Amino acid sequence: MTILFFPWLHAELVFQEPPRGVKFFNPGLKEAGADKNVWRPDNLPLPENEARRYIRESLGFGEQFSSPADLAFFAGGGLEDFYSQTSAAIRSEFSGKMAAADGAAQPKTREPFLTGQMMLLLAWTLEEKNLELKNLGDRNRNLGRQFRTNLGLDEEERRDPMGLQNALNGLENDFMAWSRLLPWFLLWMTDADCLFVQDRIILDEWQEAGLAFSPLEKAKMPGLGFDSEEISGLSLQKTEASGLQLALTPAGKNDRPWLTKKYSVICRHEEGEWER
Numbered sequence: 001m002t003i004l005f006f007p008w009l010h011a012e013l014v015f016q017e018p019p020r021g022v023k024f025f026n027p028g029l030k031e032a033g034a035d036k037n038v039w040r041p042d043n044l045p046l047p048e049n050e051a052r053r054y055i056r057e058s059l060g061f062g063e064q065f066s067s068p069a070d071l072a073f074f075a076g077g078g079l080e081d082f083y084s085q086t087s088a089a090i091r092s093e094f095s096g097k098m099a100a101a102d103g104a105a106q107p108k109t110r111e112p113f114l115t116g117q118m119m120l121l122l123a124w125t126l127e128e129k130n131l132e133l134k135n136l137g138d139r140n141r142n143l144g145r146q147f148r149t150n151l152g153l154d155e156e157e158r159r160d161p162m163g164l165q166n167a168l169n170g171l172e173n174d175f176m177a178w179s180r181l182l183p184w185f186l187l188w189m190t191d192a193d194c195l196f197v198q199d200r201i202i203l204d205e206w207q208e209a210g211l212a213f214s215p216l217e218k219a220k221m222p223g224l225g226f227d228s229e230e231i232s233g234l235s236l237q238k239t240e241a242s243g244l245q246l247a248l249t250p251a252g253k254n255d256r257p258w259l260t261k262k263y264s265v266i267c268r269h270e271e272g273e274w275e276r
Contacts, residue, residue, distance in 0.1 A: 001192045001193060001194075001224065001225055002023055002039050002189070002190075002192075002193045002194075002225075003021055003022045003023060003193070003194055003195075003196050003224065003225050003226075003266065004022075004023055004024075004025060004039060004185060004189065004193060004194070004195055004196065005018055005022050005023065005024050005025075005195075005196050005197075006178075006182065006185055006195045006196065006197050006202075007178040007181055007182070007185075007197075007199065007202070008024070008127065009024055009025050009026075009027070009032070009120065009123060009124045009127055010024065010124070010127045010128075010131065011024055011037065012131055013127060013130070013131070014198075016198060016268070018196055018198065018268075019196075019226050019227060019230050019234055020037075020226070020227035020230055021224075021225040021226045021227050022037065022196045023036075023037050023038060023039035024037060024038050024039065025038075025039060025040075025120060025185065025188075026038045026039060026040035027040075027044070027051070027117055027120035027121045027123075027124050028040065028044045028046055028047070028048055028051045028117060028121065029048060029051060029052070029121070029124065030048065032124060041188045043113065043188075044113075044117050045110060045113050045114045045117055046114065046117050046118070046121075051117070051121055054118055054121060055121055055122070055125050058118075058122060112187055112256065112258070113187065113188075115184075116183075116184035116187045116188070117184075119181065119184045120181075120184055120185075123181055178199075178202055179247050179248050179249075180247075182243075182246055182247045183243060183247050183249075183256055183258075183259055186243045186246070186247075186258060186259065186261075186263055187258055189263060191261075193263075193264075194224070194238075194263070194264035194265060194266055195246075195263065195264070195265045195266070196265075196266050196267070197265055197266075197267050198267055198268045203267055205248065206239075206241075206246070206265075209245065209248060210245075211239050211241050211245060211246075212239060213237040213238065213239045213267060213269070214237060214238060214239070215235075215236075215237055215238075215269075216236040216237055216238040216266060218231050218232075218234070221234065221236070224266070234268075235268070235269050236266050236267065236268060236269060237266070237267050237269040238264060238265065238266050238267075239264075239265050239267075240262050240263070240264050240265070241262060241263065241265070242259065242260060242261065242262050242263070243256070243258060243259030243260065243261060243262075243263055244259045244260065246263060246265065247259060
């Protein structure tokens with residue numbers, strides 16, 4: 001059983017550290033980690049060299065645009081649909097290799113896994129860029145504070161007149177929407193797996209959509225993979241819903257058949273408040 005954190009693929013981007021036993025998705029890169037808190041599926045279609053090739057091609061194309069919004073507008077759709085098309089040659093080539101290797105096997109049955117890995121590779125890479133920007137902002141803030149202190153400026157004069165930090169903070173949310181990313185997490189989940197979510201925005205949207213959470217009994221936590229030493233301090237809730245409900249997708253949209261299945265979600269719950 002795997003408890004998979006959502007929506008981030010980097011532990012460094014998580015505000016509150018999740019309980020031990022929760023894992024982060026590794027979409028197929030060595031630097032994505034090999035620690036106990038990282039999960040890498042055995043059936044990822046792209047080997048690491050092809051995964052890196054996809055990232056290089058997609059980001060190389062994306063660098064022609066000043067912002068992801070411009071890129072999405074040029075594509076005539078969302079980032080998800082656009083980026084999945086930038087590597088059509090890779091997908092065609094890899095599908096051909098699978099068909100040749102499997103003989104009568106249907107390549108189309110594996111196509112979602114190829115697209116899903118590509119989307120998660122992009123999400124992981126965008127998070128890496130976000131971390132670089134955050135580190136840049138931290139260094140800028142620390143250097144600026146030291147510089148202004150050395151100049152003897154008062155608190156009012158120490159404010160950032162250019163608003164650089166605010167600009168960097170704004171870039172943190174410049175990713176594809178969580179609801180578009182969710183189907184590709186669910187694609188690899190078995191009936192025994194579950195998502196771990198502690199983002200209040202996501203949880204609030206689910207509640208507004210009618211999803212009901214109930215307390216998770218502490219006696220069941222060890223069987224789910226949570227650390228037995230942490231159980232006494234954990235207050236968790238659980239729900240079960242179809243992938244369509246979790247992705248806030250209309251029921252009539254059935255181009256992703258795995259979303260009709262039900263999936264389990266566990267969330268942190270403390271004194272009636274979700275994590276912000």
